[in-house]
Amino acid sequence: MSAKIVDRELRRLQIASAAMSLFAESGFETTSMNQVAAAAGVGKGTIYEYFRSKDELIGMSVRIWVEDMLEGIKSAIAGIDHPEDRLRSFVEFSVQAFITDDSTMRTAVSVFQTVLSNIENPTFSEGIRNAFEGTWQAIVDIVMDGKADGLFRIRNRKEAERIAINLLAFLDGIFLHHLITGKRFDLLEQVNHYMEYLLDTHMKS
Template sequence: MSPKIVDRNEKRKQIGFVALKHFAKYGFSASSMSRIANAAGVGKGTMYEYFSSKEELINFSLTLYVEQIEQKVASLIAGIPNPKTRLRNYLHEVIQAIKNDPYTMGVLLAVFKKLVSDSQDTEHTALLRGMFQSARTAIYNMIIEGVDKGIFRPEARQSAQSIAFNMIAFIDGLWLHALADPRAFDLTAQANDYLDRLFYSITPGPKQIDN
């Protein structure tokens, strides 16, 4: 019988998603390689064939998590020609995708806890923060496209990077507040209010809040 051929990339992804469930439930510190290996149905030795350390597994899993959301959202907004409309839909689809993921809050809390606890570890902190790079790039590109098409003011080009960072921070903060008190506000209404104010500040011509 021929030996079974293992797709290493697919196997890494499978282990990564199993790891995410553990990180969401137990946090990073309490999630051991042995425990994750057992849940993934592989030996501990096999785990180290795919990941040299738990830190590498953490960074891979978080990047995989964000990329999964990004890919889903990108496919949903790809056919929208107006970058302003696309940006609004982008924010709502990201919020909806996160809302529908049962592990989201645990993962996000684990991320923030690790960022705080490893604040002096610049290498790992940079890797964790870098997992949002694709989202920042997508937002940045939509702002620049809006400027090029005359939908946004030329000055927005210089602010595009800052806008992208602020929007990601807004999403993160919104979820932390929602976790503290889920009934305190409506996520969709808050997202619309944020975008209305943003567009008000970067759209040329007479000022008018979108409905």
């Protein structure tokens, strides 16, 4: 009466995950559906049972990657109370993620490139923007908490946003340069240098 039962959403996830690994390594354009099929351990046609097209697969892969990233960050700072510690934890977690696995940054760059190449296509850009706003917000919350606790010396939420945006930009930039230049400098030292500025400037005495 009934046929093979499959959790379609799970299967989509499995395939998209396998795909994302390849995309991370070689970029979206360069990775072929054949490679994805082989990596996912399914037939070529099977992918098309779960995704209408390569673009849809890319879209979902990116979405998953972005959401995982955001979730990872949030869980890294969960359960930590002191605002300064939360800020440091956030930065340390990010550094760890990028140091542990080079592919993280390669993926990020691939994602960025895809978003920029399809800037009109909301499939690609919307998820990314939400993720950015989510991350900014997380930092802003920390800073505002610190202000409320009388730890951080900032004027208003606007300034907290400026701090958050710059921090994230710096982190992405330094990770990127670190990888591109063949790790020609000490990543930790640079990040600490930035954090010193930040805390010196805004921590109360």
